[in-house]
Amino acid sequence: MTRSTTKKYGIRGAIVVASLVVLAFGSRGVSIWNKTRDVLPTFSPVPSGPLAPADFSVLGLRPGVSTFAEVSSFTTSLGLPCRDSSMRGLMRQGRAAAQANIEAATARGDDPDAVSGASRAGYYSKKEQNPQVQWSCEDVDLTVFPGTTWPAGTRGDVMVVFDSQALPLRYVMVSRHFTSQQAALAARQQSLARFAVLGPPTSTIGGEPNADPSRKAFERRRPFQTEWLFADRKGTVSTMNFGPAKGIIVKEIHEVPWPIVVAAPTTTALTTTAAPGRGP
């Protein structure tokens, strides 16, 4: 091979290699962009029918009104540990954790490829296209929410969902866990009383638990669900015995029914005081 040929192939080779690298990284970049770009679901308009009372709220948070920026700063101001438990949020957190483990292993002089779950650091899924935010605050003191009337020491999980960070609140859920049948029964009745301002329930599943203290109110995996369905909102109180470790769970949900579009904000962002008799 002559000197000129070597030089010629060397330059060509370098160009080919560079092109392949650019293509490889470019292709991966395009793939990641495609998997993580915002793709909102298709929402449907509000159907005709009765509308829910405009001032009803759970924890003072109102679907269609509160924004993610307001809610996240609100929970921060209350000192609540919250995180985004949406598909996108969880996958981002998983990648960050895997990357941190790899870097820690590298710092220790260990083989980063031997880190358990290392491949997750570069794993993306098209499921991340959904920009939904599930703002989850787990096992928190519910009495810190202003204007609420929870008994002292009441703890629970809170989840607040937005279709994206730019869209108003869709869903508020409060979940409380009980290891006592009677405590769970009382909590369910309190929840039903709070939702009674919505009027008579539109549907029930499972009826109501047996209130006789000599009998078990909540058998394992027997759900009790009470629902108030309006054209623009839905309220749900559900209770089920998940077993000895998790206990009996009483959930309150106030939401814009999926997939109805969340109405644009029309009133104040956050309710700081509950209406008399309205409770949490």
Add this chain to the structure above:
Amino acid sequence: MLADTTLEPFFTAAVARDGGARLVTCLQRQISGDIAGGPDVYGNANALVDSALDTDDNGALAATEQCQTMLAAHTGLGITDAQFEALDLHAATALTLALSDPADGTKARTIINAVTAALTGAGICADIVENAGEAAQCAQFDPNTDPDAP
């Protein structure tokens, strides 16, 4: 499940692809195999799915598009105990609604426990819930464990 705001994103792709038909097929086979003892066996489901061709995440035509194992289908998604709990509640509620025959309550409870065990039992929970600490709670989803407690 698809009308649950908190779970809907997990099924968006499956619904967009074929209206959820393939997902339903795989779940039906899972239940059939686990409850009825066959002939479908979810672990061997690769040979059972009829729709052989589809595209992968990069748009390329995949050779086969088969039911994945529960572990493969959920690895990397970071699914939480709370999300699995919501699934369990939906399964029990839907079955209670479908089997609401007061005259035959015992039989209905047996069916509900069997089906929810197939869909949300401890073993499947351990395959789906990713966080190690939360996955440790999966044992409580086994309906055969202390069924009347607390």
